[in-house]
Amino acid sequence: MSLIIGVLKESEDKRVAITPDNIKRSKVKDAQWWIEKDAGADSGFTDSAYGTVGKVVSRQEIFQQSDIIVSIFPPAEGEFGSIRKEALLISQFRPYQDETVQGKLANQSFKAISMDMIPRTTLAQAMDVLSSMASIAGYKAVILAAQQLPRYFPMMITSAGSIRPAKVLVIGAGVAGLQAIATARKLGAIVEAFDVRSAAKEEVQSLGAKFVEVEGAKDDKGAGGYAVQQSEEFLTRQRAEVQSRATKSDVIICTAQVRGRKAPVLIEAATIPQMKHGSVIVDLAASTGGNCALTENGKTIVKNGVTIIGNSQLEVEMPEDASQMYGNNVLNLLAHITKDGALNLRMEDEIVKGSLIKA
Ligand code: NAD
Numbered sequence: 001m002s003l004i005i006g007v008l009k010e011s012e013d014k015r016v017a018i019t020p021d022n023i024k025r026s027k028v029k030d031a032q033w034w035i036e037k038d039a040g041a042d043s044g045f046t047d048s049a050y051g052t053v054g055k056v057v058s059r060q061e062i063f064q065q066s067d068i069i070v071s072i073f074p075p076a077e078g079e080f081g082s083i084r085k086e087a088l089l090i091s092q093f094r095p096y097q098d099e100t101v102q103g104k105l106a107n108q109s110f111k112a113i114s115m116d117m118i119p120r121t122t123l124a125q126a127m128d129v130l131s132s133m134a135s136i137a138g139y140k141a142v143i144l145a146a147q148q149l150p151r152y153f154p155m156m157i158t159s160a161g162s163i164r165p166a167k168v169l170v171i172g173a174g175v176a177g178l179q180a181i182a183t184a185r186k187l188g189a190i191v192e193a194f195d196v197r198s199a200a201k202e203e204v205q206s207l208g209a210k211f212v213e214v215e216g217a218k219d220d221k222g223a224g225g226y227a228v229q230q231s232e233e234f235l236t237r238q239r240a241e242v243q244s245r246a247t248k249s250d251v252i253i254c255t256a257q258v259r260g261r262k263a264p265v266l267i268e269a270a271t272i273p274q275m276k277h278g279s280v281i282v283d284l285a286a287s288t289g290g291n292c293a294l295t296e297n298g299k300t301i302v303k304n305g306v307t308i309i310g311n312s313q314l315e316v317e318m319p320e321d322a323s324q325m326y327g328n329n330v331l332n333l334l335a336h337i338t339k340d341g342a343l344n345l346r347m348e349d350e351i352v353k354g355s356l357i358k359a
Contacts, residue, residue: 002030006066014042014319022327029341043319085109112358119354136315138179154188172256254291267292277305286310
């Protein structure tokens, strides 16, 4: 008996969890791939392309027949009852943001793996959707800012005069921040960056940016690579430092987050009128409150001539590559949890232990 792996169409996302190319590369022995009709319509993958590597079916057929179901975000709670009892649902449940998730799954018979709970270890790096999506968002944030900025990014020396390079400030040098630094540097900007994790300093410098240090940050190596909540006294000093840099910047990319908590507010409302006219802030921390006090999640606003883009889902704006990368992460997980064409969930395995949120 071969495994049936079903791929759902997303209701509120342009991405798809598995692409035809992913399926071609899959190493799951004898798997049958069932894809919901129009699953790749918004990311550029047609039903006929899926038809060459799998079977295009209805949503109900996937729910009722699949051994494994994959999606970017879980189906609505109202659909849980349609899912086969023995199935494994692989999605991003975001339990660290939504406390009701565990309760909603508790009464169900199917199993669930949350891709965003896979431990951030070296072994699991190839399955890390948070990193692959953050990397796209960091890149796209700089591209958006460059498009919005009424000035050049690189230095230009022309017969019509010389242009100085743009100054970009990156707040938070995790996966998204580092990609934003690399992209802004490639476009020729002068870049400086803040972070509270000591490991970030070397990474920032290796990309040719200046690391701005605020003394006294709490750094916890036991936090799984994540930052820990800083004291109010530290954040006040950091805000003062951010303010002095912000007023000289053309672009600020905000990515500072503390997992499971509200994002630290590092750009105060009073800083905005002191910034240069035409400057751009892209706030990737918008969904957890934003690093800028004036950010509105899901909106682009202009205050005192400063454009503030609040968007924590910029990866969705690059759905083709984002789907491809998410799919690769899922395939690497599937290779880890299947053996000889059957599901092989080893409960003692660190990756399974961390991500199996419903057994
Ligand atoms: P994240 O999205 O949770 O946070 C983004 C960044 O904001 C982090 O670098 C964090 O330190 C920073 N931050 C938090 N509070 C701040 C403040 N007050 N001021 C400035 N910066 C602040 O983090 P992330 O990008 O998902 O990952 C963070 C780190 O986790 C990575 O850089 C890496 O070290 C580690 N990681 C490891 C692996 C792996 O080994 N497989 C994979 C991914 C990430």
